[in-house]
Amino acid sequence: MEAIEVREVTKTFGSVTAVDDLTLTVPQGSVYGFIGPNGSGKTTTMRMIVNIFYPDRGAIRVFGQDAGGESSKEIGYLPEERGLYKKMNVLDQLIFLGRLHGLTASEANTTSRYWCEKLQITEAIPKKTEDLSKGMQQKIQFIASLLHDPELIIMDEPFSGLDPVNAALLMDTLADLRTQGKTILFSTHRMDQVEKLCDSICLVDKGAAVLAGRMREIKSRYERNHVVVEFEGSDKFLSSAEIAEAKNFSGHAEIRLKPHGDAQKLLQEASAGATIYRFELVEPSLEEIFIWTVGGKADA
Amino acid sequence: MRNILLIARREYLEQVRGRAFRMTTIGLPAVFALVLGVGYLSSLGLGANRHMAVAAPNAALANAIRDQLVGDKAAKARIDVFVQPTPEQRAVLVKQVHAAQLDGLLWVETAPGRTPTGTFVSQSSGDFITAARLKSALTHAVLGERLMGGGMKQGDADTLVDGVPLDTWQVKKDGSLVKTNAESSLWKGYVMALLLSMTTMIYGMNVARSIIQEKTSRIFEVMLAIAKPGDMLAGKLIGVGAVGLTQIAIWLAAGAVILFSPLAAAIMTGELAVHFTWTEAVLFPVYFVLGYLLYSSLFAGLAATCETEQELQMYMPLAAAPTWLSFALILLIINDSNSFWSVAASLFPPTAPVIMFLRMASEIPPVWQLALSIGLMAVSIWGVLWFSTRLYRVGILMYGKRATLPELMRWLRYS
Structure with missing residues (x-):
């Protein structure tokens, strides 16, 4: 069964079409990356899936049922707009949100404490939300969306505003949830995180899907014509006739070869003037695919 | 319904535990009582302890006005009476008001066949309480004088001048009177x-x-x-x-x-x-x-x-x-x-x-x-x-x- 099915959905606000005939399918048990430039309709789509907005046209089904039905109890949602009751203490707040999700007070209490411990914020439990740092508050919201052990987790920009340590902690937590068989749909501008976590992606632009499918399958559409070189010495080889585009970051170069460019010839030119520590022919990164696609430069 | 009650409970507890609730629960009635109390206390001495001169064409009228004013316990007034004063005396009294030796002068004229008039001279134009007391005293005194002049006994005239009491009763739905x-x-x-x-x-x-x-x-x-x-x-x-x-x-x-x-x-x-x-x-x-x-x-x-x-x-x-x-x-x-x-x-x-x-x-x-x-x-x-x-x-x-x-x-x- 599919966890989410969005079929030909359109949503407009006045004269603005936020989502335009969008279709996507999120398989159960997968991690799905929802990417796109700012204002491309990601948040509106997520809000429709959790039934905050209603589509003007099309249909959305969650675990085979219409959005907003019984299946919505299986959703844990972390919105982009972070918000908590500032004057409430953390535990009371989590218990309140847990109870709204259908837990008893005792269950909500136990689960809240478990997650606070797991995300290393036990010291925040007795504090008022307004006394916590932004990162801490974000973790509390993250916990709030998981208290009822949902089967489907939807997170809008879950990593924004987090330091690298906390971002890694959240990544690990999402990876754990995936191994438990949960379905995760999240949006982010951090393509490296999408590459590490996601099985499938959907790239939206101006409300419409412009690229969708399994990560491996999407990447395989592009030629393996990218080279990463780590070197010491002359960088003259970066002006080789085999190269279409090159970026040099002090001994670390990322190169895109011309169509039919010869990687072996380039290696010979590079080793003639520099000591080569690494020379690797790689697929294009998701970030590059994103920029080509949204910028209209896709060559696949 | 469960969610409605949970949300209501949170709202209730958060507000009742808040400082604003304690402050308004105690503070609002306290402020209300304070405003009423201050208003009442500040009104207690208004228009009292005035030293005034009453000038009238005859002693009976002047004394009647004085008795009315002195009889008002809240006024605690001190009254000097002048009978048939001359214009020069009036000028002197006005000067005394100007020099704050007197708080006011009530000048009464009652020529036969003409409407009696009173003039109140004081430094404050806003002393409406004193002006009201003087008007009441003057009305009572002139009315009493006229009634007695027409042959009425003083006791009967006083009763009429004091006004006739009016009780109000309401007939309830069951016919009883309250x-x-x-x-x-x-x-x-x-x-x-x-x-x-x-x-x-x-x-x-x-x-x-x-x-x-x-x-x-x-x-x-x-x-x-x-x-x-x-x-x-x-x-x-x-x-x-x-x-x-x-x-x-x-x-x-x-x-x-x-x-x-x-x-x-x-x-x-x-x-x-x-x-x-x-x-x-x-x-x-x-x-x-x-x-x-x-x-x-x-x-x-x-x-x-x-x-x-x-x-x-x-x-x-x-x-x-x-x-x-x-x-x-x-x-x-x-x-x-x-x-x-x-x-x-x-x-x-x-x-x-x-x-x-x-x-x-x-x-x-x-x-x-x-x-x-x-x-x-x-x-x-x-x-x-x-x-x-x-x-x-x-x-x-x-x-x-x-x-x-x-x-x-x-x-x-x-x-």
Whole structure:
């Protein structure tokens, strides 16, 4: 069964079409990356899936049922707009949100404490939300969306505003949830995180899907014509006739070869003037695919 | 229903535990008592301890005026009498007023066949209390003089001059007669209507402020993913309303303790005795709840369209206008509580709570009117809630810009 099915959905606000005939399918048990430039309709789509907005046209089904039905109890949602009751203490707040999700007070209490411990914020439990740092508050919201052990987790920009340590902690937590068989749909501008976590992606632009499918399958559409070189010495080889585009970051170069460019010839030119520590022919990164696609430069 | 109660419980506990609740529970009656107390105390010495001169054409009239003024214990006046004074004497007395040796001069002229006149000279043009006392004393004295001049005995003239007492009695629905006091009825109606409108407005404002705060804190999107907007609004209205009822219950309990004190017993049997009926005691919380629900649902819809508390405060006086209109009708209602306009205003939902209590101060309206007014209010609450919930649903997710009227109309369609 599919966890989410969005079929030909359109949503407009006045004269603005936020989502335009969008279709996507999120398989159960997968991690799905929802990417796109700012204002491309990601948040509106997520809000429709959790039934905050209603589509003007099309249909959305969650675990085979219409959005907003019984299946919505299986959703844990972390919105982009972070918000908590500032004057409430953390535990009371989590218990309140847990109870709204259908837990008893005792269950909500136990689960809240478990997650606070797991995300290393036990010291925040007795504090008022307004006394916590932004990162801490974000973790509390993250916990709030998981208290009822949902089967489907939807997170809008879950990593924004987090330091690298906390971002890694959240990544690990999402990876754990995936191994438990949960379905995760999240949006982010951090393509490296999408590459590490996601099985499938959907790239939206101006409300419409412009690229969708399994990560491996999407990447395989592009030629393996990218080279990463780590070197010491002359960088003259970066002006080789085999190269279409090159970026040099002090001994670390990322190169895109011309169509039919010869990687072996380039290696010979590079080793003639520099000591080569690494020379690797790689697929294009998701970030590059994103920029080509949204910028209209896709060559696949 | 479970979510409504959970949201109501959170609202209730958060507000009741808050400092603002403690401050207003104790502070509001204290401020009310302080204002009344200061007003009363400051009025005690007004117009008293004046040293004045009374100049009249004859000794009997001058002495009668002096006796009237000295007889007024609150005035504590000291009066010098001048009989048939000359214009030169008048000039000297005016100079004494100017030099503050005298607080005032009352110059009386009563030429036969002409209307008696009095002139009061003082340094203060705003001393209306003294002027009123002088006018009363002069009227009494001149009237007494004229009556006795016409052959009436002094005792009879004094009785007439003091006025004829008038008792007011009200025929109750069961035919029994009850002695009433129009002035105390007016005050009772006024105080109860004021209390009702103040609490309704305060808690309606609390709902609106709570929505703005939640909008600012961006909690709404988390909540909307879990609960329906209608449940969220209903929970908020119930929770904040329960806080209001708790506060009223505390005030009523404190009031009951004071009412059973010996001091209150003395007041309650005095001239301005105030009598409350069971009907009023039962209907007060009923009209509070109805008035609160009507105005707070209106304020909630309004708050959802606003960005800041300052913006909200600009609209509030407009939304609360019917309540202030009710107070403008106070004399009309008290004077004739069964007139067409009195009945109409007490059935019109926005003015019903205040007007109904003003009417009740004179007499309890017929049951059908009470029932109709409650029914109309219930229907209005449903209608306002219908609109407000729709505005609320869309408005609480709109950040950063004030909604225009066409946008509000669209919001109603989105939902």
